[in-house]
Amino acid sequence: MTAEALTAPTAARPVLRVRGLGWAVGGARIVSGLEFDVAEGEFVAVIGPNGAGKTSLFNLISGLVRPTEGSIELDRADITADPPHRRARRGLGRTFQSSSVFAGLSVLENVRLAAAAHRGSCLRLWRRADSGTAAREAAMGALARVGLSTRAADLAGALSHGDKRKLEIAILLVTEPRLILLDEPMAGVGTADVPALTEVIRTVHREEGRTVLMVEHHMDVLLGLADRVAVMHHGQLLALDTPEKVTADPLVQDAYLGETL
Numbered sequence: 145m146t147a148e149a150l151t152a153p154t155a156a157r158p159v160l161r162v163r164g165l166g167w168a169v170g171g172a173r174i175v176s177g178l179e180f181d182v183a184e185g186e187f188v189a190v191i192g193p194n195g196a197g198k199t200s201l202f203n204l205i206s207g208l209v210r211p212t213e214g215s216i217e218l219d220r221a222d223i224t225a226d227p228p229h230r231r232a233r234r235g236l237g238r239t240f241q242s243s244s245v246f247a248g249l250s251v252l253e254n255v256r257l258a259a260a261a262h263r264g265s266c267l268r269l270w271r272r273a274d275s276g277t278a279a280r281e282a283a284m285g286a287l288a289r290v291g292l293s294t295r296a297a298d299l300a301g302a303l304s305h306g307d308k309r310k311l312e313i314a315i316l317l318v319t320e321p322r323l324i325l326l327d328e329p330m331a332g333v334g335t336a337d338v339p340a341l342t343e344v345i346r347t348v349h350r351e352e353g354r355t356v357l358m359v360e361h362h363m364d365v366l367l368g369l370a371d372r373v374a375v376m377h378h379g380q381l382l383a384l385d386t387p388e389k390v391t392a393d394p395l396v397q398d399a400y401l402g403e404t405l
């Protein structure tokens with residue numbers, strides 16, 4: 145696939161633009177030559193065999209590691225040198241492979257803290273007197289969007305894995321992110337919880353129109369969600385196309401030799 149095909153302008157403007165992105169550690173090139181855009185409102189899934197560089201790509205986009213080559217733009221602003229908290233303030237939200245909620249706090253408190261922290265960083269909009277109420281209202285709104293309103297008073301640690309994932313998404317939504325990075329949201333989630341969690345992600349994308357980049361191994365989950373699928377292999381982008389075209393691509397099938405696509 146040519147670089148031109150991967151970055152061809154789409155009707156919608158890009159929220160994320162990655163150019164020549166590379167990351168080397170101690171002489172080993174973990175990621176190299178990545179070029180792609182994610183358009184406003186688009187859902188792009190990232191797949192690839194184990195060790196392909198998917199989490200490294202997310203670490204580069206969210207600022208946990210600095211690239212050794214190339215650039216990253218969010219809404220046309222160059223964020224390549226920004227630390228993670230500045231990227232978050234610009235509208236980048238991320239979940240991690242392992243659950244990151246505060247188990248000893250209530251479900252509501254987990255989201256309220258995120259709301260207060262975010263609004264605190266946008267201080268001018270909030271007056272001290274009404275910030276507590278506003279954070280609580282914003283938190284309840286986010287819980288409703290993921291279907292967890294009735295669990296607001298429960299301890300987060302008491303939730304199932306699937307509901308913890310929904311809570312993480314609520315924590316993201318309360319900051320109204322421009323771009324959501326979901327790192328293997330189905331990891332550790334019981335089979336019975338997968339459809340409901342998939343539905344929450346679908347709602348966030350389709351009904352709220354959020355732009356989503358998601359690492360996920362399960363093609364059956366991706367097929368109904370993703371507009372395009374990016375395939376990584378040995379730190380490079382092997383393909384970026386519709387789910388149907390990607391699964392039929394012989395190069396992709398070769399990369400997955402011995403693994404289930």
Ligand SMILES: Nc1ncnc2c1ncn2[C@@H]1O[C@H](COP(=O)(O)OP(=O)(O)OP(=O)(O)O)[C@@H](O)[C@H]1O
Pocket residue numbers: 169174192193194195196197198199200201
């Ligand atoms: N900080 C680091 N230092 C050295 N090597 C690293 C570092 N982080 C990742 N790697 C290596 O980079 C490669 C890509 O790792 P990464 O975790 O990004 O892959 P992945 O596609 O997310 O894999 P998985 O599907 O198993 O989660 C692996 O070989 C890994 O060992």
